[in-house]
Amino acid sequence: MPSTSRLALGVIAASTLMIILDGSIVTVAMPAIQSDLDFSPGGLSWVVNAYLVAFGSLLLLAGRLGDLLGRKRMFVAGTAVFTAASLLAGLAATPAVLLAARFLQGIGSAMTAAVGLGILVSLFPSGRERARAIAVFSFTGAAGASLGQVLGGALTDALDWHWTFLINLPIGAAVLALAGPALPADRGLGLRAGADAWSAGLITTGLMAGLYGIVGVPTHGWASPLTLVPVLTGAALVTVFFLRQFRARTPLLPPTLLKVRAVAGANLVQLLTVAAMFAFQVLVALHLQNVVGYGAARTGLAMLPAAVAIGAVSLLVSPRLIGRYGERAVLRAGLALLVAMLVLLTRVPAHADYVRDLLPVMLLAAGFGLVLPPLTQLAMSGADERDAGLASGLFNTTQQVGSALGVAVLSTLAAARTDALTRYGDARPEALTGGYHLAFATGAGLLALALLAATLLLRRPTPSPTPGTPEAIGMSEARSITPVS
Template sequence: MSERTGAAPIPRPVPANPDPRRWKALAVLCTAYFMIIVDSQIVILALPSIEAELSFGTNGSQWVMSAYLLSFGGLLLFGGRTADLLGGRRMFMVGTALFLVASVVCGLAWSGAVLVAARVVQGVAAAVMAPTAMAVLMNTFAEGKERNRAIGVWTGIGAFGATAALLIGGTITEGLGWEWIFFINVPLAGAVLVLGPRLLRETPVAAGRRSYDPFGAITVTGALVLLAYAVVEAPVVGWGSLSTLGLLAGALVLFAVFLVIERVSKAPLVPLRVFRVRTLVGGNAMTLLVSMAIYGGALMMSVYAQQVLGWSPVLFGLSTAVYAAMSVVGSNLTGPLVTRFGYRRVAVFGATVLSAGALLLTRVSPEGNYWTELLPAMIVFGYGIGTTVVAAAIAALSGVAPNESGLASGINNSIFQVGAAFGIAMCTTVAVAFTGTGHADGRVGLNAGVQAAFGAAFVFAACCLAVALVLLALRDGRPAGQATGVAP
């Protein structure tokens, strides 16, 4: 995730003698990664409480999630670059300290603007922590069985964190208050800051002149923010309004500037040549779509359970246990399935299951029955998440040269976070647009909006399946003789 993004990567040899502290180091890194991923979703169940206390509207409160996801996703590649230029362990510790401070400010936030601003800072810190942690991991474990096992643990922690947030978020919100979904980061980040210097190895630093690409990072992040804001506000101000059209035009201009910067930069954030690899493009397209389906669907599950059915955050959190468990099962079984059948077939299978789960969610009703409506959908949707995310990631990484695997990993992680932000924005937009207002029972109108939003999640999953089918039909795009060690 954090290999050099320039043309000539610096080799990172791992010492011949295994570090006796390597598994303890992995535990520290995974603790930080779990915290990062949980914070991307844990606010879902707290949004009603945050809206009530800080006077947010539905459209405004979703920025508590999107602000974090956009700054995280938009700056992941830049954060990885800091590992090569300043040292992975050093920047990991800096990012963790910043994350701790931002979490405290989030919990103490006295207004919506302060909370959103603090979430932006939290996302910046996460964008430094995640790729630098991977750089340390790669430098701690020698290539082969142990490194594969470590990466497997890391990936499983991420998959579990993305769903476990729903399990613990409700209990914390109802028992202690929404502020504590941020305060729980303090002991975790504190433990990482204490143990990190003792257990983590520093990564090699690139020799010679240090070159950054801050303008690339600024332009692509700005473009993503404008695009997401346009999508979220369009139902309120109108898709054809000057405001919406201006925001979309601004996003397109910034994207164009980003492409020009990357083409002429001596040390580009994203060398454009990597997009000639078909599997990288296909895998990342799948990642974008599956992330949109996951986060958009999860947000709507919370809205449906709490605002249509009237469930408490704790009850809904407990009801998602099977959802989290099936995601972990799916991610853990994907490795053996890929070994036997190849990532292409597994990607098609996973996207099919994901689409079926999203389709089941569109059947929710205002009266709602957990056992016949939500539970079956959560089981199928959760398993589809675990399978599809891992298969898409393998596809995105399998077609690149070994010395560019870090760059490919950074792109894939960034795409996932950006997709999460867009999924939330799109599903919120659809829900607002289709919510009926002419019903005596407000729950009926809200349920119509939720159903439409689940329909949008199904469209994302179905498009993901279409990409997987195209990927299955394509030959590898890598040069002849370039081995990846992954069955296609």
């Protein structure tokens, strides 16, 4: 791997680390933010939701604009927006300022993340080097998630919550300083190659409305007009968007990309997997805090072994297994491990012993390290140089939509089950544990569906016969036979 390519990979990895770190670090600091800025319980959720709505709704558009205007240009601009918004969030003294900063962070994250994978696959077109690069990319994501949980508790306890945002500044500055010389220059295709304004407005507005409704489900419930109106509106707009892609002169999302089975299948598998993994990433932490009685910093440390296992497997094990057995086999093996992990979590008792009851099960999260690298490779396999940013944006969009659905569905089920058990007379710890068990079981079901989709949709394509072989000659002769009427 040339030194310039390694430097570019380092820049992309650092940017990914910053974005993932920001997404996980703030969750641990939420109680301190609420106390300091006097957030209402409903308003506090928008510290996370404002970021998620902006990020998830703009990824597809940002990815396509990166292809048209230049991916390097989009990456640098997004990093600058995100870094400036992090400074604004770190200095926020009112809820309104913090929420505005979080929305701007989401915009910057979308601009950067949407094209990061596109730049990466352009730098590493195929083969073992691409597998290694994607493994580093996946490792960075796992490291950012675990580091965010640990740093969030440590910074909040040692300093204050402002530093959970200010920590982004040195990383953002380093990325901006190195992006110029490290990333390859690209002029883009030009806006005339695919800038259908109606499509852009439909998909952005549709995703924003849908995500707005979904993230409010834990507060309002599924039957509330505050949920149903934006979700149904968003679904209608997204449907119109897809219909338009077949008629637009310059479609924002060319239908030919979604006709590639690996691309469509990988995005569906990711949506189901990410939705299910909310049961592990968030609900296990809530169990440790609300039932076992851990503090924020201790919870982050307790979750660290799982993240280390995910990172180590994605970086060191997954590329070798992919090289030997192929992406599809490794993906199915990883999904099977994750199904087993969530099934075993349904048996964890209320007052669990960490070493005996939780640690062995959590180490099965290493299966996610087997899932993400091959899934990323498959999702990008149908993209050429013209559409790499779009494929990257699509992959990130399904990730964010899956995350939002996981939060909405699994947290609602857990809360409803907890309330029911409380009414039946169960003590609070047992009722909470029963709610988490239902969410774990539902997550296992979603992962089983992901495994089924991976098996059916991501079958290895049948290779074409080599020219000159008996098989090829036979097929040619069969095609030349004129049917008898």
